[in-house]
Amino acid sequence: MEADSESSMRGPRPLGVVIKLGTSSIVDEKSHEPLLSILTLIVETAVKLRKDGHRVIIVSSGAIGVGLRRMDVEKRPKHLSKLQALAAIGQCRLMSLWDSLFNHLRQPIAQILLTRNDIADRSRYLNAQRTINELLDMGVIPIVNENDTLAVSEIKFGDNDTLSAVTAAMVHADLLFLMTDVDCLYDKNPRTNPDAQPIEVVEDISSLVADVSTAGSSLGTGGMSTKIVAARLATSAGVTTVITKSSNPGNIVNIVKYIQSSRSPGSPSKSGSDSEEGDTPEIMSSSTSSLKKPAIPLHTRFLPSPHPVRDRYFWILHGLRPHGTLFIDTGCYKALLNKAGLLPVGVVDVEGTFHQQEAVRICVVDKKHPGQQPQEVGRCLTNYSSAEVSRIKGKHTSEIPGLLGYMDSEYVAQRESISFFSGFHGGGVSRPVTPVGSGVNLAGMVTPKRRGAGTPAQEERRLEAEDKELEEEGLVMRGKKEEGQQVRFVEEVKIVGEEGK
Numbered sequence: 056m057e058a059d060s061e062s063s064m065r066g067p068r069p070l071g072v073v074i075k076l077g078t079s080s081i082v083d084e085k086s087h088e089p090l091l092s093i094l095t096l097i098v099e100t101a102v103k104l105r106k107d108g109h110r111v112i113i114v115s116s117g118a119i120g121v122g123l124r125r126m127d128v129e130k131r132p133k134h135l136s137k138l139q140a141l142a143a144i145g146q147c148r149l150m151s152l153w154d155s156l157f158n159h160l161r162q163p164i165a166q167i168l169l170t171r172n173d174i175a176d177r178s179r180y181l182n183a184q185r186t187i188n189e190l191l192d193m194g195v196i197p198i199v200n201e202n203d204t205l206a207v208s209e210i211k212f213g214d215n216d217t218l219s220a221v222t223a224a225m226v227h228a229d230l231l232f233l234m235t236d237v238d239c240l241y242d243k244n245p246r247t248n249p250d251a252q253p254i255e256v257v258e259d260i261s262s263l264v265a266d267v268s269t270a271g272s273s274l275g276t277g278g279m280s281t282k283i284v285a286a287r288l289a290t291s292a293g294v295t296t297v298i299t300k301s302s303n304p305g306n307i308v309n310i311v312k313y314i315q316s317s318r319s320p321g322s323p324s325k326s327g328s329d330s331e332e333g334d335t336p337e338i339m340s341s342s343t344s345s346l347k348k349p350a351i352p353l354h355t356r357f358l359p360s361p362h363p364v365r366d367r368y369f370w371i372l373h374g375l376r377p378h379g380t381l382f383i384d385t386g387c388y389k390a391l392l393n394k395a396g397l398l399p400v401g402v403v404d405v406e407g408t409f410h411q412q413e414a415v416r417i418c419v420v421d422k423k424h425p426g427q428q429p430q431e432v433g434r435c436l437t438n439y440s441s442a443e444v445s446r447i448k449g450k451h452t453s454e455i456p457g458l459l460g461y462m463d464s465e466y467v468a469q470r471e472s473i474s475f476f477s478g479f480h481g482g483g484v485s486r487p488v489t490p491v492g493s494g495v496n497l498a499g500m501v502t503p504k505r506r507g508a509g510t511p512a513q514e515e516r517r518l519e520a521e522d523k524e525l526e527e528e529g530l531v532m533r534g535k536k537e538e539g540q541q542v543r544f545v546e547e548v549k550i551v552g553e554e555g556k
C-alpha cells in the first residue's frame with residue numbers, strides 16, 4: 056500500500072489506512088434505516104485522509120441490513136439463501152449510497168467483493184492485491200465486502216472484522232480501524248456492565264484479559280470477539296489495529312495524526328522503531344492501562360508485532376486450511392529454525408489426507424517427554440502427499456527413490472514453504488516467523504486448486520517470482536523485514552469467555 060510519493064516529500068510518511076464499518080454503524084438496529092449522518096462523516100473523513108496523502112480502503116458491512124430495509128423484513132432471517140438474497144438486494148443499494156455520498160466530494164470509489172476462496176488461491180490473492188493497489192494508485196477508495204451471495208459456509212469469512220484484517224495484511228496497511236458502536240474494548244461488555252473499564256493500549260495481545268463472550272448488536276455478526284481475532288491477525292502482519300466508535304469518525308483523523316507524529320523521527324518512542332508508538336508521555340502503555348489525561352479520543356490500540364509476517368508467509372499461515380499434520384522431532388525443529396528445509400528423516404508421524412502442495416500443520420513432538428502434547432508451531436506446503444510421507448517418514452533422503460520409485464524433492468517441505476506461529480526463529484530464517492497463537496488462523500478456509508503443471512520446486516519459484524515482481528513494482532507499502540531478527544515466543548491469547556468454545 057504505497058502512499059502518495061508527492062505528499063511523502065512534504066511531511067510525515069503517509070499511511071495505508073483500512074476503515075472497517077460494522078452493520079451497527081451503517082443501519083439503525085431497529086428500523087434498519089441507513090445512518091446517514093455517520094456515513095456522511097465517514098465519507099468526509101476518508102476524503103480528508105486522502106487529501107492528506109493517505110491511502111484509504113473501506114471495508115463496509117451492511118448489505119444484509121440495507122436489504123432488510125429494502126424488502127421491509129423485520130428480523131434478520133436465519134436461512135442462508137434468504138440472507139444471500141437480502142445481501143444481493145442490499146449490496147447494490149449500499150454501494151449506490153456510498154457512491155452518491157462520495158460523489159458529492161468528487162471522490163471515486165470501487166467495489167471489491169471477496170470470498171475466502173479468493174484468498175486461498177495464491178494467484179487470485181495476488182490479483183486482488185494488485186487490483187486494490189492499482190485503485191489506490193488511481194486515487195480511488197476501494198470499498199470491500201464479503202461476496203455474501205456466493206459464499207457458502209466453507210468459503211465464508213463469516214465476519215467482516217476478519218475480512219478487514221486479511222485485507223489490511225494483504226496490502227501492507229499501517230492502520231486498521233474497527234469502527235463500532237462502543238468507544239473501545241472494555242474488560243467486559245459495557246452494554247450490560249456499567250462499571251466496565253476501557254482497555255486503551257494492548258501491547259501484547261497474548262496477555263490481554265477481557266470478557267468478549269456476549270453478543271453485540273442484533274444485526275452484527277461478530278461482536279467483540281471477532282474484533283480481537285481480527286486485531287490478532289492484523290497486528291501479526293504489522294498493522295496497528297484500533298477499535299473506536301463510528302459515530303465520531305473525526306477520531307480517525309486525530310488518531311492517524313497522533314500515530315503519525317509518534318512515528319516521525321525525533322518523536323518520543325520506546326525503541327526508536329516505527330512500530331512502537333504506545334510509550335509516549337500522554338499514554339500509559341500496558342495491556343490494560345487507562346489514560347490519565349486522554350490526549351486523543353478514547354479508543355483501543357493494539358500495537359503491531361515487531362516481527363511481522365507478511366506476504367507468502369502470512370498467506371501460508373492464514374490463507375489456507377490445513378489438510379493434515381506432520382509431526383516432527385525437536386532436532387528437526389531446530390534445523391528448521393536454522394533455515395533448513397524439512398527432510399523426511401525428521402518426520403515422526405503424519406495425520407490426515409493431503410496432496411502435494413496442500414497446507415499442513417507442523418507439530419513438534421518432544422520424545423524426551425512422551426506425556427507432553429505435541430505443539431503446533433507452524434504450517435507448510437508439502438512436496439509429498441500424506442500417503443507418500445507415511446512411506447518416507449524417518450528415512451534418509453537417499454532412500455526416497457527406493458521407497459517411492461521416484462523423488463520429486465529431497466524435502467518434504469522447502470524452507471520457503473514453511474511459516475511459523477508463535478515465533479521463534481534461529482536467526483537464519485529468511486523472513487520472520489509469526490507470533491500468532493494457533494487460534495487465530497482462518498479456520499475453515501479452503502485450499503487452493505492444485506496446480507497440475509510444474510514440480511513443487513517450479514511452482515515455488517514461480518510464486519516467489521510473483522511476490523518479488525509485486526515488490527519491485529512498488530505495489531506494497533513496505534519491504535519485508537529481513538534476516539537476523541529475533542522472534543520471541545508468544546503464548547495463546549487468553550480471552551475470558553472463549554474457553555471451551
Ligand SMILES: Nc1ncnc2c1ncn2[C@@H]1O[C@H](COP(=O)(O)OP(=O)(O)O)[C@@H](O)[C@H]1O
Binds near residue numbers: 273
Ligand atoms: N468486552 C467488550 N467490550 C466492548 N464491547 C463488547 C464487549 N463484549 C461484547 N461487546 C459488544 O460488542 C458490540 C460490538 O460488536 P457488533 O455489534 O458485532 O459490532 P459491529 O456491527 O460494529 O461489528 C458492542 O456493542 C458491545 O455490546
Ligand SMILES: N[C@@H](CCC(=O)OP(=O)(O)O)C(=O)O
Binds near residue numbers: 076120142
Ligand atoms: N457481509 C455482511 C456483513 C457481515 C458482518 O461481519 O457484519 P458485522 O459484524 O456487522 O461487521 C453484510 O454486508 O451484511
